[in-house]
Amino acid sequence: MQKFDFLVIESDRSRVDAVMSALHFLGYRPQRGDESSAADESMQAWRGVYIGQVDDEAEAERQLALLGDTATHVPMLLADDSAWLGRFTATSSPFTTRVATLAFPLRYEQMAEAMRAMYARLLGGQGNGIRFVGQSAPMSHVNALIRQVAPFDSSVLVLGESGTGKEMVARSIHDSSPRRDKPFVAINCGAIPAELLESELFGHEKGSFTGAINTRKGRFEMAEGGTLFLDEIGDMSLPMQVKLLRVLQERVFERVGGNKTQHCDVRIIAATHRNLEQSITDGKFREDLFYRLSVFPLELPALRERLDDLSVLITEFNQRLARRGLGVVRFGTTAMHALQAYPWPGNVRELSNLVERMAILFPHGEVRASDLPEKYRGQQVCDEVRSSDLLAMMEGRAPVVADISEARSPVSTLGLLPEDGLDLKDHLADIEVGLIRQALDATGGVVAHAARLLHMQRTTLVEKLRKYGLQGSMAA
Structure with missing residues (x-):
């Protein structure tokens, strides 16, 4: 069973239904405070609390105590007519910076915006620390989508050609989310043989197969409380897709060779360069898994579609090289014209490799078109x-x-x-x-x-x- 992550304290039944529905839609797993008698760490991983009308002060205090130590830092949503509004929004209150108010009748867009603004305050400078470099229109759109989806636990499917930076997007979402202090764990589903992928994802018990000399945690356990990035999900075998679908639906799994059911609390971000809809037509990818993963699809542009970013990307790569002790390199006008005309089949990864190669050949120098490898030179x-x-x-x-x-x-x-x-x-x-x-x-x-x-x-x-x-x- 999934862990509850949002506590709802509300005496009005109609409001309870509205708040619970909105939170479910945003990817949270809410629990009504009056349905929980005691704090249970195995069943609860609080990420927020909503407080509305309070008819019984003592009962509301009991429900608030369910948060335990997390009460000192979780975000708080307050109904704008709540009797406790003054208590949590007063200037002297330690809760002030992590409170947002909601008006009723409640609208989904209002709650989403309140949560987004609240997390932006909590994250401070980190909230805007998008790693994805670029000032072009396509990249401005991508960065806006990252900021929009980061505060919520919705599954994200990152699409795009190889080398466009899909893992960087996943890391940016994680670093801008409430899970940023928990692990970010990545696994390339296409690089691991099908017979070993189950063990990599779910772990195994000692002696469960030849070579299993010790009990080993899988990636789901390693990512507990954080984000699991499933790269090249389109290359996963059909039998493994079935097992993954069960985990995404039930949030439980067993290690290979084990019979103990384990609960998991992870956010899933998947990525692929393949056309999954075509793979579904070809019988190579499960349609139900596709819709489970593609709650929030995010498509990355190829480098040839964002050539305005060449200069800022080269500057970024030079800064990374400098941190590694390599000499930075400048690309002259003729070299830049040549790079603008190149189709970049390897996308940003290819550009990064070229900048490093030129920095080794011409440290602290200027590169002209004739200095570039032949395929980049052009006219x-x-x-x-x-x-x-x-x-x-x-x-x-x-x-x-x-x-x-x-x-x-x-x-x-x-x-x-x-x-x-x-x-x-x-x-x-x-x-x-x-x-x-x-x-x-x-x-x-x-x-x-x-x-x-x-x-x-x-x-x-x-x-x-x-x-x-x-x-x-x-x-x-």
């Missing part, structure tokens, strides 16, 4: 090759092409004309754009300094930036 490297060739000729040196694969231009050097000719106007424009970008890279995007390098007036350079659509590179 930007052609501009650099043409520009470097022109500079070399202006200085009386022979043009140098680093690698024929890097120079995907119709002209590998300025001295050779292709057999089918070229558009001289467009070619000279490409060279000019390349030189302007190099000057901006060298001066950190400061237009006045770049103009001096190119021996032209600042106003002339500004006109060329507008002509070629390079205004985004302007800093001053």
